Amino acid sequence: MAEMTYREALNRALDEEMARDDRVFLIGEEVGEYDGAYKVSRGLLSKYGPKRVRDTPISELGFTGLGVGAAIAGLRPVVEWMTHNFALLALDQVVNNAAKLRQMSGGQLSVPIVFRGPNGPAEFLAAQHSQALGSYWMHVPGLKVVAPATPADAYGLLKSAIRNDNPVVMLEAELMYAWKGEVSEQEFLVPIGKARIAREGVDVTLITYSKPIRVVEEAADRLAEKGVQAEVIDLRSLRPLDEETIVNSVRKTGRCVVVDEAWPLASPGATIAHLVDSRCFDVLDAPVELVSGEDVPMPYNHTLELAAQPSVEKVIAAVAKVLYREDV
Amino acid sequence: MKAEFAHYKKEELMRMLTIMQTIRTFEEKAGMMYGLRKIGGFCHLYTGQEAVAAGAISSLDLSKDYVVTAYRDHGHALACGMDPKKAMAELFGKVTGCSHGKGGSMHLFDVEHHFFGGNGIVGAQIPVAAGVAFAQQYQGSDGVTLCFFGDGAFHQGAVHETFNLGKIWDLPIVFIIENNQWGMGTNWKKVSAVDDFSVTAGAYGMKGSSCNGLDVLDVRATIEKAVAEARLGRPSLVEARTYRYKGHSMSDPQKYRTREEIDEYRKRDAIQSFRSRLSEEKILSEEEWSALTQRINTQIEEAVAFAEESPEPALSELYTDIYA
Numbered sequence: 097m098a099e100m101t102y103r104e105a106l107n108r109a110l111d112e113e114m115a116r117d118d119r120v121f122l123i124g125e126e127v128g129e130y131d132g133a134y135k136v137s138r139g140l141l142s143k144y145g146p147k148r149v150r151d152t153p154i155s156e157l158g159f160t161g162l163g164v165g166a167a168i169a170g171l172r173p174v175v176e177w178m179t180h181n182f183a184l185l186a187l188d189q190v191v192n193n194a195a196k197l198r199q200m201s202g203g204q205l206s207v208p209i210v211f212r213g214p215n216g217p218a219e220f221l222a223a224q225h226s227q228a229l230g231s232y233w234m235h236v237p238g239l240k241v242v243a244p245a246t247p248a249d250a251y252g253l254l255k256s257a258i259r260n261d262n263p264v265v266m267l268e269a270e271l272m273y274a275w276k277g278e279v280s281e282q283e284f285l286v287p288i289g290k291a292r293i294a295r296e297g298v299d300v301t302l303i304t305y306s307k308p309i310r311v312v313e314e315a316a317d318r319l320a321e322k323g324v325q326a327e328v329i330d331l332r333s334l335r336p337l338d339e340e341t342i343v344n345s346v347r348k349t350g351r352c353v354v355v356d357e358a359w360p361l362a363s364p365g366a367t368i369a370h371l372v373d374s375r376c377f378d379v380l381d382a383p384v385e386l387v388s389g390e391d392v393p394m395p396y397n398h399t400l401e402l403a404a405q406p407s408v409e410k411v412i413a414a415v416a417k418v419l420y421r422e423d424v
Numbered sequence: 425m426k427a428e429f430a431h432y433k434k435e436e437l438m439r440m441l442t443i444m445q446t447i448r449t450f451e452e453k454a455g456m457m458y459g460l461r462k463i464g465g466f467c468h469l470y471t472g473q474e475a476v477a478a479g480a481i482s483s484l485d486l487s488k489d490y491v492v493t494a495y496r497d498h499g500h501a502l503a504c505g506m507d508p509k510k511a512m513a514e515l516f517g518k519v520t521g522c523s524h525g526k527g528g529s530m531h532l533f534d535v536e537h538h539f540f541g542g543n544g545i546v547g548a549q550i551p552v553a554a555g556v557a558f559a560q561q562y563q564g565s566d567g568v569t570l571c572f573f574g575d576g577a578f579h580q581g582a583v584h585e586t587f588n589l590g591k592i593w594d595l596p597i598v599f600i601i602e603n604n605q606w607g608m609g610t611n612w613k614k615v616s617a618v619d620d621f622s623v624t625a626g627a628y629g630m631k632g633s634s635c636n637g638l639d640v641l642d643v644r645a646t647i648e649k650a651v652a653e654a655r656l657g658r659p660s661l662v663e664a665r666t667y668r669y670k671g672h673s674m675s676d677p678q679k680y681r682t683r684e685e686i687d688e689y690r691k692r693d694a695i696q697s698f699r700s701r702l703s704e705e706k707i708l709s710e711e712e713w714s715a716l717t718q719r720i721n722t723q724i725e726e727a728v729a730f731a732e733e734s735p736e737p738a739l740s741e742l743y744t745d746i747y748a
């Protein structure tokens with residue numbers, strides 16, 4: 097086992113996959129000479145050269161669409177979006193082309209492409225740069241969506257995504273890049289569509305994905321001090337969803353809180369809450385609670401921006417509600 | 425006296441100098457305040473580029489004209505007449521800021537002074553600026569809109585869609601590329617098919633011109649002409665070649681460029697060269713210059729004190745200003 101950051105884990109996955117398969121190339125803004133806006137691609141330009149590590153102009157629609165074209169013509173592009181906020185300029189190419197070309201061509205075309213970059217709020221970045229946009233991708237049939245929350249999963253899921261013959265969107269987060277964790281030195285893959293039980297418990301199921309995992313784990317620690325054993329599920333993939341892991345856990349605990357930093361309407365969190373409701377209704381002891389980002393554009397002021405996001409206190413309050421207890 | 429100087433009254437020359445020096449002083453102070461963590465997140469300073477905003481915006485009649493730009497917006501906001509107190513308070517995230525602390529550095533707005541921001545998505549302000557010009561035309565005002573964007577932004581599809589819209593509908597707009605030669609860590613030449621942006625105007629049937637963005641009077645004269653044309657329904661494109669002194673934002677190690685390159689441009693500093701030309705022409709005395717800088721220093725100190733003392737927005741502000 098080696099300890100490495102989330103950033104290093106992504107870098108290692110890219111490096112190994114580029115070494116293994118010369119159809120794999122990386123394209124995006126500042127990925128080469130600058131080593132990546134968040135340094136995920138550090139060293140790859142000098143190792144693989146500008147043919148395979150391609151710096152682009154600021155043209156998200158253009159280079160994302162170019163990636164789709166390269167994928168149907170036999171390459172395996174990894175498109176880096178500097179952030180998911182900017183991927184909105186490329187939404188058309190992902191939704192109307194990447195997700196649909198296989199089906200529209202009656203299965204003739206294959207679109208093996210990865211779109212990746214940081215998603216969700218960081219700090220002090222205000223409304224246009226602090227959006228959790230997972231639902232934009234999760235909504236779309238034809239796409240796969242992964243959201244690793246640990247360095248090991250970042251490594252294993254990126255490798256799986258690159259090898260997958262479908263378009264895969266990966267949600268990372270600026271504040272997660274420096275997170276550290278154990279990653280086996282042996283090569284391994286993490287399957288797309290399998291959730292991870294981050295902590296076992298019997299009293300309540302807490303479901304989340306991506307960056308809020310830390311908030312949820314801290315809440316679980318504090319709940320344990322009050323004698324509440326929370327089970328924590330880290331979804332890892334949003335599409336396909338690992339329904340079995342979710343359902344089995346809630347069948348065991350009978351109570352569920354979903355934690356999602358996205359806005360509450362039409363969100364991943366709302367979808368999961370609905371899934372639990374419909375598949376576990378007979379065993380639920382309380383309505384499912386959703387702790388989401390507040391339903392507002394993110395303000396710049398730091399106090400307000402913290403108040404707009406899920407917090408340990410908000411998670412504990414939701415757990416108290418599903419337990420009908422005021423003492424947690 | 426050289427013709428270009430004779431063309432402007434002393435008062436007007438002093439106005440341009442004042443705008444430039446106000447921006448410089450504000451930006452240097454903002455950089456310091458960032459270091460003290462009074463300001464967070466992205467903060468894109470405009471030092472080095474002052475002559476572009478000052479020369480271009482001073483040519484407008486802001487009772488009817490409008491200005492739209494991207495996230496490197498402090499200079500344009502101040503040039504339009506935003507109170508430095510409101511600008512600094514916004515950077516501090518205070519409720520007295522122009523956007524009540526909700527927008528921060530990238531999202532300054534001042535409707536009273538016809539400054540429409542402050543956009544953080546590269547290229548996104550360009551169609552919006554055309555919309556402002558469209559409204560001016562629709563309402564029968566003879567106002568124009570100045571649309572600023574960077575050398576990096578030039579490669580967004582929105583630019584090219586908007587050039588075409590501007591031309592086919594005769595919109596009263598001037599597109600100004602502030603070519604500061606870098607888009608984050610990318611040199612403009614590496615990602616541009618042409619080594620002179622102004623030539624692209626021809627592809628859309630517009631006039632393209634260039635000016636020296638380090639020379640406030642050249643900017644002023646070029647934009648004045650373009651604005652006069654725009655008032656007659658002839659949009660055009662102006663490239664101002666300039667340079668940014670600081671990193672892209674505050675946390676940029678700037679490994680992509682050399683110290684020498686920066687020093688080279690600092691030697692050609694727009695404010696210093698304008699100031700020395702004004703004194704050579706005997707328009708500006710030493711005393712006047714030091715009185716000017718002192719007055720501006722005091723004004724910016726007051727802006728910092730104001731920002732410092734102002735309250736944070738109340739928690740309830742989270743839910744305000746979202747819907748009409």
Ligand SMILES: Cc1ncc(C[n+]2csc(CCOP(=O)(O)OP(=O)(O)O)c2C)c(N)n1
Nearest residue numbers: 182496544545546574575576577606607608
């Ligand atoms: C659509 C979009 N893509 C990428 C970014 C990240 N980004 C912010 S500024 C910038 C460089 C822009 O350069 P330029 O247009 O030359 O303006 P300058 O910063 O030099 O003023 C980039 C890539 C963004 N904000 N929006």
Ligand SMILES: [Mg+2]
Nearest residue numbers: 574575606607
């Ligand atoms: Mg630039």
